[in-house]
Amino acid sequence: MQAEPKKSQAESRAAAPPVSQPVSLVGEEYEVEVGPVAHGGHCIARTSEGQVLFVRHTLPGERVVARVTEGEEGARFLRADAVEILDPSKDRIEAPCPFSGPGRCGGCDWQHAKPGAQRRLKGEVVAEQLQRLAGLTPEEAGWDGTVMPAEGDKVPAGQVPSWRTRVQYAVDSEGRAGLRKHRSHEVEPVDHCMIAAEGVSELGIEARDWPGMASVEAIAATGSQDRQVILTPRPGARLPIVELDRPVSVMRVGEKDGGVHRVHGRPFVRERADGRTYRVGSGGFWQVHPKAADTLVTAVMQGLLPRKGDMALDLYCGVGLFAGALADRVGDQGAVLGIESGKRAVEDARHNLAGFDRVRIEQGKVESVLPRTGIDEVDLIVLDP
The missing domain is CATH 2.40.50.140 (Nucleic acid-binding proteins)
Known part of the structure; x- marks a missing residue:
């Protein structure tokens, strides 16, 4: 019996029944x-x-x-x-x-x-x-x-507390500032965000156009009068001249490296929590609610009950918020080790906690740095990834 010729892959694909697409x-x-x-x-x-x-x-x-x-x-x-x-x-x-x-x-x-x-x-x-x-x-x-x-947030029905100290406005194709729709890249232009803190609203971001920008982040520090704007240009766009209603530092996100670079003004803002001032570099993390940092420190310290002389770890320590609170409470006989992977956050943490001889900040991933320390026993651990 003569064998039938083999079908080519193209013929096999053509003969296969069509795959039905799910019905939206x-x-x-x-x-x-x-x-x-x-x-x-x-x-x-x-x-x-x-x-x-x-x-x-x-x-x-x-x-x-x-x-x-x-x-x-x-x-x-x-x-x-x-x-x-x-x-x-x-x-x-x-x-x-x-x-x-x-x-x-x-x-x-x-x-x-x-x-x-x-x-x-x-x-x-x-x-x-x-x-x-x-x-x-x-x-x-x-x-x-x-x-x-939180303190100051209890308002009657129909009112909205203005608490958000950091707002990232998206910019549409016409240069209008707004906020994104739910699970979408589409921009809803706004002329006023009701939950934006007064220090953000008074900059007037929504009142002007931002041609060539993909986003504009506005920051109003809670521990100082520092105000900052971080611009993210669209590919190939030039930065606009920034003229806002209040003095402000201006940063930009680099198109090639994605880093935050200084245009003019301080490359950081000063925040305050637990009686201490913290420097937070441009693009760095800080809680957006003005009461959040203090509230979290209070809750964590109540949970840990640190004592003089304790040895503590602050893992994923950021700019040193919890490490600073721990250092104040464990005293000169205690010690605090903070570990953080972000280079700029580590620089800020070391600056913020420079007055403590018994605080050390290490840069790297927790799972890599911690085994190298040789530490096998501590009294307290803050884990905030």
Whole structure:
């Protein structure tokens, strides 16, 4: 019997049945009963077929029309926006920000909820994450399950506390400053961000155009009058002349190396926490809420209860916030070792803690540096990756 000639790979591919593409459900609408809150500003609902929906702009217990924004047939879950509220929660209010809502700015998750309800929802999210990720109840984690407003943040329904000391504005193709839509690169131009701290708003970033820029980050330090703007140009663009409503240092993000470089002014801002001033280099990390650093130091020190003479590790120490707090409390007979991988953060930490003879800051990855130290026993560890 004569063998049939082998088919070429091209012929085999042509003969293969076409692979069906998943059917997109974007734009489909479902009337759903909304269940519990989930991480990221979503609540959980299910379609009549049982498919999970993560729905934004809604609250637990509501009945809404949810329009799919991401997902396809057969997917484990869909993402959606509540575009019509059929049965509102008693905790619902009209969002005070004119840029909030489905398809608009993605910066705030819960502007449509009363302030007390927002805190309750945040507490439920933290409790769920503790249980799911760490296997701990709030009680086992040493937390009573409540979320309290920071000093100055308790405001009546319909008002918004202005707390964000660092805001990164995206810039659209027309040079207008704004904020990105949820899970999108698309920019929602804004003329005022309600949660921006006064020191950010008074710079007037939103009031001027930023031709050729991809983003403009505004920083208003809490421990000083330092103000800084970090510009990220689009490829090949020239920097604009920066004329703002307040004196400001200007930095730029390098197109080739991605580093932050000085244009004029100080290449850092001065922040304050736990009675100490910290230098934070341009592009460096500091908590965006003006009360966050102090609140975190207080909580960590209450948990550790450092004593004079203790040996402490601050892993992923950043600019030295916790290392400084520990050094103050363990005294001259104690010692603190901080480890941080970021070169600029290490320089800042060494500057910030130069007055402590018993504090050492090492640069590198924790898993690489720590074994080299020879330390096999310490009294206290702060782990903040």
